[in-house]
Amino acid sequence: MIYLSPPHMSGKELEYVKKAFESNYIAPVGEFVDRFERSIIDYTNVKSAVAVCNATSGLHLALRVLGIKDSKVAVSNFTFIGSVNPILYERNEPIFIDVDKYWHMDVELLEKAIKEDDIKAVILPHIYGQVADIKPILELCRKNGIYLIEDAAESLGAYYKWGIENEKLRVVFSGTIGEIGVYSFNGNKLLTTSSGGVLVSNNEKLVEKAKFLSTQAKEPDFIEYVHKEVGFNYRMSNILAAIGVGQMEVIEERIAKKREIFNWYKEFLDEEFMPELKSTRGTRWLTTLIFKNKNPFKIMKKLRENNIESRPLWNPMHLQPLFKGAKAYLNGRSEELFKKGLCLPSGTRLTKNQVKEICEIIQSS
Numbered sequence: 436m437i438y439l440s441p442p443h444m445s446g447k448e449l450e451y452v453k454k455a456f457e458s459n460y461i462a463p464v465g466e467f468v469d470r471f472e473r474s475i476i477d478y479t480n481v482k483s484a485v486a487v488c489n490a491t492s493g494l495h496l497a498l499r500v501l502g503i504k505d506s507k508v509a510v511s512n513f514t515f516i517g518s519v520n521p522i523l524y525e526r527n528e529p530i531f532i533d534v535d536k537y538w539h540m541d542v543e544l545l546e547k548a549i550k551e552d553d554i555k556a557v558i559l560p561h562i563y564g565q566v567a568d569i570k571p572i573l574e575l576c577r578k579n580g581i582y583l584i585e586d587a588a589e590s591l592g593a594y595y596k597w598g599i600e601n602e603k604l605r606v607v608f609s610g611t612i613g614e615i616g617v618y619s620f621n622g623n624k625l626l627t628t629s630s631g632g633v634l635v636s637n638n639e640k641l642v643e644k645a646k647f648l649s650t651q652a653k654e655p656d657f658i659e660y661v662h663k664e665v666g667f668n669y670r671m672s673n674i675l676a677a678i679g680v681g682q683m684e685v686i687e688e689r690i691a692k693k694r695e696i697f698n699w700y701k702e703f704l705d706e707e708f709m710p711e712l713k714s715t716r717g718t719r720w721l722t723t724l725i726f727k728n729k730n731p732f733k734i735m736k737k738l739r740e741n742n743i744e745s746r747p748l749w750n751p752m753h754l755q756p757l758f759k760g761a762k763a764y765l766n767g768r769s770e771e772l773f774k775k776g777l778c779l780p781s782g783t784r785l786t787k788n789q790v791k792e793i794c795e796i797i798q799s800s
């Protein structure tokens with residue numbers, strides 16, 4: 436079976452897990468939690484990070500520490516439900532914003548929504564390893580006093596070529612631009628800890644608060660378990676963080692392979708691939724495309740008959756039964772993407788021959 440994006444260990448993970456066992460820190464604290472957080476800080480050049488049990492809990496903490504409750508939160512309608520559920524955990528109302536030609540939140544629609552609705556925060560998902568056109572969105576948020584939370588669950592390692600500083604190119608990673616960013620280490624992501632997430636921010640106080648809330652909001656100055664507010668049990672285990680440390684050692688290798696796979700697909704298929712925004716480097720976590728004339732659901736079935744996994748593009752949020760009647764600013768783009776598009780196998784162990792075979796099945800469908 437060829438899976439969509441299976442885990443790919445570096446070979447170091449078991450050694451680190453063994454070390455974690457030997458230390459007996461089989462708990463949500465320990466050397467590897469610290470090392471994993473440090474590896475994210477060093478790689479993304481962010482000030483502070485806290486490892487949590489998944490990106491969904493990270494996004495929940497982001498809203499909590501920013502005090503976004505009983506409010507309106509704008510979010511792209513072309514994303515995974517994990518971007519949206521945390522909005523509901525704090526009794527907020529999601530306002531869905533359709534996407535632009537890069538498949539990410541459309542800034543003009545966002546501007547319209549901000550004029551009409553009292554939006555307190557924006558959750559901006561960067562999808563399929565690529566990034567949104569964040570500069571105008573950031574500007575709009577700053578101008579209107581709105582918090583920007585980056586759902587970088589799918590885009591760890593993607594960056595913006597931000598400009599030239601001191602005659603050197605300044606690179607800024609997705610997740611480190613808004614008030615808070617969140618990465619996922621779920622089983623199908625670029626890197627995995629089986630399940631896991633990391634919340635990052637350049638505001639150390641926000642991360643400190645998120646860490647406090649993620650460990651049951653236990654008041655640090657008391658030994659006798661004193662609690663003044665509601666907390667959560669969202670911290671990452673030291674065992675899983677040990678896997679994360681091993682994974683972070685090969686991040687650039689994995690991105691290079693993902694991008695190579697994307698180029699193979701481009702070589703073999705004459706279809707419309709997800710575009711890459713100018714002056715950015717996406718990771719091509721998943722190779723995604725829309726077909727000019729083919730039915731993606733038929734292709735998915737044909738691939739499945741050949742033991743090859745593929746997936747539809749995101750089913751737009753405004754079409755979900757859960758969000759019947761929710762406010763949405765639409766342009767038809769996300770519905771079109773869902774109807775015409777497909778995610779192709781993108782595992783980093785794929786060979787060029789396998790990609791060729793996959794493409795031949797697609798072409799003959």
Ligand SMILES: Cc1ncc(COP(=O)(O)O)c(C=O)c1O
Nearest residue numbers: 489490491515517518588619621
């Ligand atoms: C865009 C997006 N947001 C949020 C999540 C939630 O991440 P997690 O599974 O780590 O909770 C995912 C994926 O799983 C995702 O793809």
